[in-house]
Amino acid sequence: MLATEEVRQQIGQALKGQLADYVEIRIEEREASRIQYRGRELEDIGRSTSLGGNVRALVKGGWGFVSFNELGELRQKVELAVKQAHLVGKEVSKFAPVTPVVDVVEPQIMKDPRAIPLARKKSLLDEYNEIIWSIPKIQTSVIAYGDSGKRVIFANSEGSFIEQTKIDLSTRIVVIARDDGDVQQVVLSEGSSGDFGFMEGLHEEVRQAAKRAVALLSAPQVRGGEYTVVLDPVLAGVFAHEAFGHLSESDFVYENERLKDIMVLGRKFGGEHLNIVDGAALPGLRGSYKYDDEGVPATKTYLIREGVLVGRLHSRETAAKMGEKPTGNARALDYRHPPIVRMTNTLIEPGKVSFEEMIGEIKEGVYVKNWYGGMTSMEMFTFSAGEAYMIRGGRVAEFLRPVVLTGNVFTTLENIDAIGNDLEMNEGGGCGKGAQSPLPVSNGSPHIRIRKCLVGGR
Amino acid sequence: MELENILSRAKKLAEEAEVFLVTMRETPVGFEANRLKRLETRESTSVSLRIIKEGKIGFSATTKLDDPDALVRMAVETAQFGPLARFILPSAQVYPQIEVYDPGVEAIAIDNMVEIGDSLITKIRGHTPEILCQAGVSKSVGMVNILNSRGGEASYRKSFFTIGIEGMLIRDTDMLFVGEIDSSCRPITDLDALADTVIEQLELAKHTASVSTGQLPVILTPRGVRSAFFTPLVLAFNGSVVVQGASPLVGRQGEQLFDERLSLWDDATIDYRPASRPCDDEGVPSQRTALIERGVVANFLYDLQTAALAGSRSTGSGNRARGGMPSPSVSALVIEEGDTPFEEMIRDMREGLVIDMLIGAEQGNVLGGEFSGNVLLGYKVERGEIVGRVKDTMVSGNIYHALKELVAIGREAKWVGGVLKAPALYCPSLAVATKG
Structure with missing residues (x-):
């Protein structure tokens, strides 16, 4: 629909003969629908479409960027971006070479959300809402569902011309229980890269979430301090993302000499059992794709192998400046933004320890599950559990109010002393960096155990 | 004009209709690693349509202005399932005169913006040569148009100017982040104030x-205050949270739940503030709404639909995040100044903390008023003096306890990122957890 012969010619014409080291054009057409319940009442149902594009130009190390909704006069837009780049550039452009690609990528769709009528989507949310309201003491709930399909044309001055279609689905279900002035909530967050089926079997999870929300009203709060904590696969995935993933994004590192010294390949961050990977080439996940937003083929990158820093995530610019290979991690939220280095699917590889062994050795600790969110300043990071239990005498004991955990990348990874054998991926939520949020990603891990983890509390 | 065209087509198929158009042109200049890295121009246009058909709300949005029929079709499709409309769209109104446009913003040359960034970085590096700064200087101009089937009509032009700077200082594996941001509808001229704030942070964290x-x-x-209290406060006074009974403040209007010196309001009427405007995104006139008056819970923030559900009136708080469906949200929260100078608060403290920035504080049960975050920038106070920066430390609490009794409220209120004006707040006791 989008890449007609006319559009191809316009793009070709616009790119021709520009005085720049590199120019790229992206055109994006998107369709989306969303439904949101607040309490028993449907609050928001809407559909939207958008069409827009951008041009990015590199001249002597400086960048120009122009984004727009009106696609006419593409050549003038390219000229503006090139002019801007000329005003900035005063050095020599460094941009890792890649082989130009001409390709058309269709999505791997299991059950296409675009083919499912709004009525069906709504009735499914109705079912979940009924389950929530069947639990006593529920004050209210928020159920949000959204899906989108976008087709992106990417072309650059090196001859690449790629059309990619992507489908993304996500849901967030919040159950809120209240007792007088005390309000507690439980959040379920799930997503998929092309299968509406993920939405269809959540009945039991929703029921458990609602029950937990009520149980939180009478749950105690943990006392703040250092604990041995066990993270479930969902929260451990968030941990991998926050604790190490962001620090592996080379745009933080590539022009920072001191950080380069700290993040030198070969540095030991954890025990030999620790392996952390990121890659869009892992198939079928929300962070999966064939080419990134610079047209670079996706890869799978080991960040930590056997406890040692062995790799990092790159755009073409960061790769060139650090003398490493591009990894296909330059991503843009949409046409209004230039691509920056982002994670895709990030995971801690499974080890050998069973969950029972892991907690069996703990006299007093905290078992944390699910997630509210996470944040990092690179050195220090926080991540929060949606569900927490004390561990006493090697067993999971009383239910606690949700906790926020914090760590320091230079000590916490070393303090991981057990890695489970039960890898699971989570596709809920999204990642924010700069003004670009939420970007579809996935995280995963087996259960892990961390010694001396700082937990906030009363 | 496009709006009228869309409206007239929608009116053929629905009882009521409202069209919202926003266009923006933004020119950011970006610095990385202490030097100019990029120049950008971002132009955007989006139009959204809300209809009421057979009493139910339908909604659609697009950036494609050339296909009004598709926009109407999508709205009609969603209206079959939409929520019941409890409100009446506003008819023609007289809007307050609120200044949010200064032609001086558009007139600032790119060269000047580059100079601003350069001089800020130069000044901060004059203090700490090894610091690595990234900075952004951005000007933008936007135009908002609203038109509805009851004769309601609003349009205004708005300008923004923003300067932000963030510095990173690494010693061994210790990372220190400092920074400041300022925004206004007018050109920002006092660069020294921005640089001095960052330099003070560097001094205190030595x-x-x-x-x-x-x-x-x-x-x-x-x-x-922004990083610990803002999100729980914003949620507690949000009309859509309130009508669901999910705010801890439901049914507590008129009760004194906070320190009697604490007053808080939402204000979209202050001239040249980035959150100000003559009307909200539904065409309801902007106002100043008291939320806490001397510790007493006063009002909540409503858009048209939630106001109707609550049996109240819209407070002009209907906001559309990126052109979506309107929902209530704050414009700019203002906490009233107290009478204690900051230095006096410090002098009063035997042992305690000054918190300037928490990360992750908004991840817990914010709805219940809880916050729990890692201290990204904060200082230890001993016997009335700041003695140094603290790290690997978490601070936790609940706003309904933390703001119930304050030791003191600062004499000077300061804008934080355009959405909050707050003085320093001195809490008697919060939970602090640290390593070792």
């Missing part, structure tokens, strides 16, 4: 200090 786990008195700077 040494490190340690605290022990337990309950400690805490002074939150305006930025600290």
Whole structure:
């Protein structure tokens, strides 16, 4: 629909003969629908479409960027971006070479959300809402569902011309229980890269979430301090993302000499059992794709192998400046933004320890599950559990109010002393960096155990 | 004109209709690693349509202005399932005169913006040569148009100017982040104030200090107030949370739940503030709404639909995040100044913390008023003096306890990122957890 012969010619014409080291054009057409319940009442149902594009130009190390909704006069837009780049550039452009690609990528769709009528989507949310309201003491709930399909044309001055279609689905279900002035909530967050089926079997999870929300009203709060904590696969995935993933994004590192010294390949961050990977080439996940937003083929990158820093995530610019290979991690939220280095699917590889062994050795600790969110300043990071239990005498004991955990990348990874054998991926939520949020990603891990983890509390 | 065309087509198929158009042109200049890295121009246009058909709300949005029929079709499709409309769209209104446009913003040359960034970085590096700064200087102009089937019509032009700077200082594996941001509808001329704030942060963080786990008195700077209290407050007064009974403040209007010196309001009427405007995104006139008056819960923030559900009136708080369906949200929260100078608060403290920035504080049960975050920038106070920066420390609490009784409220209120104006707040006791 989008890449007609006319559009191809316009793009070709616009790119021709520009005085720049590199120019790229992206055109994006998107369709989306969303439904949101607040309490028993449907609050928001809407559909939207958008069409827009951008041009990015590199001249002597400086960048120009122009984004727009009106696609006419593409050549003038390219000229503006090139002019801007000329005003900035005063050095020599460094941009890792890649082989130009001409390709058309269709999505791997299991059950296409675009083919499912709004009525069906709504009735499914109705079912979940009924389950929530069947639990006593529920004050209210928020159920949000959204899906989108976008087709992106990417072309650059090196001859690449790629059309990619992507489908993304996500849901967030919040159950809120209240007792007088005390309000507690439980959040379920799930997503998929092309299968509406993920939405269809959540009945039991929703029921458990609602029950937990009520149980939180009478749950105690943990006392703040250092604990041995066990993270479930969902929260451990968030941990991998926050604790190490962001620090592996080379745009933080590539022009920072001191950080380069700290993040030198070969540095030991954890025990030999620790392996952390990121890659869009892992198939079928929300962070999966064939080419990134610079047209670079996706890869799978080991960040930590056997406890040692062995790799990092790159755009073409960061790769060139650090003398490493591009990894296909330059991503843009949409046409209004230039691509920056982002994670895709990030995971801690499974080890050998069973969950029972892991907690069996703990006299007093905290078992944390699910997630509210996470944040990092690179050195220090926080991540929060949606569900927490004390561990006493090697067993999971009383239910606690949700906790926020914090760590320091230079000590916490070393303090991981057990890695489970039960890898699971989570596709809920999204990642924010700069003004670009939420970007579809996935995280995963087996259960892990961390010694001396700082937990906030009363 | 496109709006009228869309409206007239929608009116053929629905009882009521409202069209919302926003266009923006933004020119950001970006610095990385202490030097100019990029120039950008971002132009955007989006139009959204809300209809009421057979009593139900339908909604659609697009950036494609050339296909009004598709926009109407999508709205009609969603209206079959939409929520019942409980409100009446506003008819023609007289809007307050609120200044939010200064032609001086558009007139600033790119060269000047580059100079601003350069001079800020130069000044900060004059203090700490090894610091690595990234900065952004951005000007933008937007135009909002609203037209509805009841004769309601609003349009206004708005300008923004924003300067932000963030510095990173690494010693061994210790990372220190400092920064400041300022925004206005007018050109920002006082660069020294921005640079001086960052330099002061660097001065205070020169040494490190340690605290022990337990309950400690805490002074939150305006930025600290933003990172710990803002989100729980915003949720508690949000009309859509209130009508669902999910706010801890439901049914507590008129009760004194906070310190009697604490007053808080939402204000979209202050001239040249980035959150100000003559009307909200539904065409309801902007106003100043008291939320806490001398510790007493006063009002909540409503858009048209939630106001109708609550049996109240819209407070002009209907906002459309990126052109979506309107929902209530704050414009700019203002906490009234108290009478205690910041230095006096510090002098008063035997042992405690000053919190300037927490990370992750908004991840817990914010709806219940809870916050729990890692201290990204904060200082230890001993016997009335700041002795150094603290790290690997978490501060936790609940706003309904933390703001119930304050030791003192700062004499000077400061804008934080355009959405909050707050003085420093001195809390008698918050939970502090730390390593070791």
